[in-house]
Amino acid sequence: AQSVSQHNHHVILSEAASLELGCNYSYGGTVNLFWYVQYPGQHLQLLLKYFSGDPLVKGIKGFEAEFIKSKFSFNLRKPSVQWSDTAEYFCAVTANFGNEKLTFGTGTRLTIIP
């Protein structure tokens, strides 16, 4: 079975700082990777996903993530954060030859200071 680790539980940054949130997964086969975000009081929404091809994927709101197969990682990045990026971020995986249930990490709470 797969598992996901998110190293940072709470990250606090000032506006315009660069962001990188770590995500590592554990699984011996091919995976599909997702980053979800939950803004305060809102639903969990998909930021970006990686299935195959170019390991650098771009998502909504200026976010991107890079899949590094050798490191089993899928870190989320944004070059310059805004106050509105304050939210909780979740990394998740599905096994490519498994079923559709998502395996999530514990989440990272991001607080942006204006």
Next chain:
Amino acid sequence: EAGVTQFPSHSVIEKGQTVTLRCDPISGHDNLYWYRRVMGKEIKFLLHFVKESKQDESGMPNNRFLAERTGGTYSTLKVQPAELEDSGVYFCASSQEVGPRDIQYFGAGTRLSVL
């Protein structure tokens, strides 16, 4: 188009009481999922419906939890009797297709507090 809606947004009950959570998926989505996040931990899969049938209920913690999806539309998740460890956020998601690459659309969750 309306997204996945969950009701109530927050429920506070006492240990031993019964609570029913409701999820309305996106119209036309045959697949409906329930997940749960216990405080500070990861969001964990509970079960998956395809229309009105339970496709996978391997994540259901015990027989105090009962999920239904009559008619293949909305779903309810009943906890009876509730215990302290049932506290957490219960998320519902829906998707159009089935498979590990299908996109699941989530609701805002129901925060359940058992006192």
